[in-house]
Amino acid sequence: MPVTITADMVIHDVVAQYPTTVRVFQGHGLPCTACEVGSRESVAGGARTHRLQLEPLLDDLNRAANGEPVKGLAPERKMPTGKGIPLQMAGQSGNRIRHIVAIMSGKGGVGKSLVTGLIAVSLQRQGLKVGILDGDITGPSIARMFGVSGSPQQGQKGIDPLVTTHGVKVISMNMFLPNETDPVVWRGPMISTAIKQFYNDVDWGQLDYLLVDLPPGTSDAPMTVMQSLPLDGVVVVSSPQMLATMIVMKCINMVQTLKGKILGVVENNTYFECPHGERIELFGPSNGPELVAMTGAPLLAQLPIDPQLAKLCDEGHVEAYQSDAFQILASNFVKAIQIGVQ
Ligand SMILES: Nc1ncnc2c1ncn2[C@@H]1O[C@H](COP(=O)(O)OP(=O)(O)OP(=O)(O)O)[C@@H](O)[C@H]1O
Ligand SMILES: [Mg+2]
Incomplete structure (x- = not known):
């Protein structure tokens, strides 16, 4: 039969x-x-x-x-082994993570990864245990920003993430590639699977915060994260010129459509401060108030364009960064989470 x-x-x-x-x-x-x-x-x-x-x-x-040949078959799932190890669905169950927050934006290059990194650094400085899941599978940048390199190894309870100089746990696709510059040419379902594996199979242990850095846009990766991970909510990153393009609105609509929660908004590249203190709004006037009105979420920070910050990120030393705007982001983020989870 x-x-x-x-x-x-x-x-x-x-x-x-x-x-x-x-x-x-x-x-x-x-x-x-x-x-x-x-x-x-x-x-x-x-x-x-x-x-x-x-x-x-x-x-x-x-x-x-019925054992018949099928055309529409996904290839046997082999995660890139590279210099590392094959990821297996180990069903990591020992993780205890208090808050999971995704950082997203409809647009590329507005500073999502940078904001993710800065929030992680600030939380870690407050004595909290932090992990970053780099959900940008095809364009990962977190490992570089923190200066971590090497291959995660299989531990007793799952894949051990790499740990930054100051103790932030990080997992990123680049760690599984033979060369940092190798492209990951994958379709959506494979990207989604990789993100789930980063969450399920990594031995995150006990974390106060797991931050998920997302790629630009509203496609597979953000959808997977929003639908498969138990998120507290999302931080939306924007920059002054973005409202005109309405791209940020797409992102906000997506979160709302998927019944996610916007915990806060960060406006990046808001101004450049000259050495004598004058502020120049290089990308036009701030849209902070409009963002608050559109999302109903608090504005966590307006970050300046800071060449020193760009330099530290390029050199893998984001953990060394200090600034007033950064302090504001740090304290507002924690408040936003506390309000958001009530
Ligand atoms: N406020 C800032 N001051 C100085 N440099 C910045 C600032 N924000 C972002 N950058 C730099 O701009 C570049 C893009 O930032 P980042 O990678 O965080 O953007 P992204 O939104 O994550 O991009 P993608 O969409 O490609 O993932 C990086 O080199 C980063 O260091
Ligand atoms: Mg990025």
Whole structure:
């Protein structure tokens, strides 16, 4: 008797009964098999959520379950081993993380990674335990900013993240590549899987804060993080010229559509301070008040353009940075989390 998989069957049950179907789901861009919540959906529900055509998916699932060749099959999942180790779904359960916050923006290059790094440094200076999950799989920059290099090793409880000079735990795709400059040419589902593995398989241990640095835009990585990680909320990074392009609005709308919470907004590159104290708004007047009105979230900081900061980041010494604006960001961030989780 041939096996028949139907639209109303639960993804979790299908995968449990017919393990070969995992790669079919993934090949069709439906990574729910790895997601606790999504895998409880029906096949039809999963297809609907991911805007996929149900019939071709069902055809391929039935072929796979009956041992027939399937075209829409994801390649065997091999994480880049590089100089490091293969990541496995070890189901890291010993992690105890109090707060998880993603840093995002619709636009590229506005300072998401920098703000992530600065918040991490500030929290660590307050004596808190901090980790950074670099969710920018194809353009990671966190490891460089903190000057950490090397390959994470398999520990007893999972992958051990690398640790910065001052004790921030970091995991980033670059650590798994033979060369820092090697490109990661992956489609969305693989990027999503990597992010989940960074969360699930890394031995983060006990953390007060896990910060997730996201790539620009509103596509797979932000969606995965928002839907698969138990986020407290999101910090949106903007810069003065962004409102005109409405890109930041897309980001805010995405968070709201996915029922996420915007904990605060950081305006970066707000001004440049000349040596004699004069402030020049290089990108035009600040949009801080508008951002607050649009998001209903507090403005955590308005960061100046600071060549010293850029230099420290380039040299891998972000942990050495000190400034007034930075202090404001640090204290407002903690307040925002406290208010946000009430
Ligand atoms: N306030 C600032 N002062 C000086 N340099 C800055 C400032 N903000 C960002 N930079 C520099 O601008 C560059 C881009 O910043 P960053 O990488 O944080 O942006 P991003 O939004 O994460 O970019 P991407 O979208 O590519 O991930 C970096 O070299 C960073 O050091
Ligand atoms: Mg970045």
